[in-house]
Amino acid sequence: MNSSLPGAPLVAMENVTVRFRGAQTVHAVNGVTLTLEPGKVLGILGESGSGKSVTLKTLLRLLPESRTDIGGSVMVDGRDVLALGPQKLADYRGRVTSMIFQDPMLALDPVYTVGEQIAEAITRHEKIGRREAMQRALELLQLVRIPSPVRRLKAYPHEMSGGMRQRAMIALALAARPKLLLADEPTTALDATVQIQILLLLRQLQRDLGMGVIFVTHDIGVAVEVSDRLAVMYAGQIVETGTVRELISNPQHPYTKGLLAANLHGARKGERLEAIPGAPPALNEAPSSCSFAPRCRQAVEACQNSLPPAVTLGEGRIVRCVQTEAALQPA
């Protein structure tokens, strides 16, 4: 095994850029640098088009290769993900890094039973017989606490409820005991009472199995519920990182502040919300200045002239804003 050195991060993305070619070029990710320690949970928070899902898919090389340009470096568990050949990539997917999605109906195959799908994922990575694989599949369904697991092993996805399908998809993702689980809005389509069940399950599985998790969501409440650290994305860049506590109690970037206000964090009834005006930018050009400046109430001339600096406020606490930099410098 080419596992990483002790103490090395599980995930290290360095200045990653993702560009989609086509009738219009889209600069979806513009210089993302992030690390994840083994056994930790990073929440990536952002709105539609912020590049959070693209960042996640880059880690699993799920983007269409023929029209995607990826720059920078992506290391997971000591592997250079962008350099993996077809066979190595197939071994990597599921075994080292696995992913769960918003819509389990699309992630599960409708013509196979849940048990068959999980068993297939196990035998793809381990030399064991079908009977043993089915036994393992049963254990996985028990692990994700699906009621009557023996019966559900033989069920097709459409025979399950939404929350149960989500659990089955988690079981499938865990089939080859990955070190890194990528979660792309896995609870967004669920009712609140089911969402909290799935979040608690993911939290427990992550702890029990010691997995690293990157959890992408647009919902701050959900991110706070599951994450150790947060990264806020806007227009393909991470604008602020820190622990959950730091970001919620002391947000620095104007976009993070606006997002918290828009989530009615401390909003008072009947008062107007501090809404962020305007809409996110089109991404047909790589940013050369602060992407948030056109919507920012605190924007100054410097914001239009160059990319904002990544200001380090503490370990893993980074804010991309000229105001943060100015505040640090003695007058």
Next chain:
Amino acid sequence: MSLALYVEDGSDRGGAGTPLLEARALTKHFPLGRGAVVRAVDGVDFQVLKGETLGVVGESGCGKSTTARVVMQLIPQDAGQMLFDGEAVGSAALSLKDYRRQAQMVFQDSYASLNPRLTIEDSIAFGPTVHGVAKTGAIARARDLLARVGLDPERFAARYPHELSGGQRQRVNIARALALGPRLVILDEAVSALDKSVEAQVLNLLMDLREEFGLTYIFISHDLNVVRFISDRVMVMYLGEVVEIGPVDELYEDPRHPYTRALLSAMPSMDPDNRTMEAPLAGDPPNPINPPEGCRFHPRCPQAQTVCAKAKPALTPTGTGARLAACHMEIPGSGHSRAPALEDAA
């Protein structure tokens, strides 16, 4: 030209004390064949007072959207009655056409709600022309309304729906709903598909319009934070029935129905030091086909007792008295061990 002129039917016929809308035993069942029936809305009673916002919450399948569609008369009820400002909807005093001019709806899917072949000013003007307004006048109104919802008519009036963002399209849908000068606007997950930063803009707009036009809202949403923020009173539905209804702060701070309590405690805490440790309910929302006997929540209720499986609890005054809850624990002498004694009620 003042926008207030559009509110032709704003005359308060019944007086301030009469609810703007009163639903009495509203029922809508969908037969599935072979005797199976989805009891989507099953004997729902509620009032919407003039000028208030009534929030409606509940899990998927609880009947909140079907209730909205029946209130809007997009689908007819199987039983029950609706009074609008004291007059029965569909009666000689208030024809369906007159009612529909005064009640309008905004849906979740901003794109599916607009005709892709009409420019947005034509979409907004369409309703008024159907109701007899001359085309030029209707277009002028449409442009005024576009400006009012924050879309510059010079830039946007001639555009087609696909040329707008989701937030902009939802503003168009709101403008269209206002084109006939309605008194009641039903917002069915109207901000749910929007990004949070855009959602906040639209919520601000809705609050401004409510003030300016003296509107009454029925605000349906799965987002309990948003409902708390915008509503005056909240109605909680479960499997086609109302389980609790009352003033928003009272209901959020001291929920009396165990289902309301569970729903509220399923909200993410927003506090990393005080995370949710236990899910309030197990399993998925049940199927509204063949709902349980007695209290429909009893199979999932931690406090259920024998009486709960046998008798259906009626909505009963609780809290300060402005609130109703359908739970045997609130009904004096119901037979539940936690129910108040009969003499307390007297």
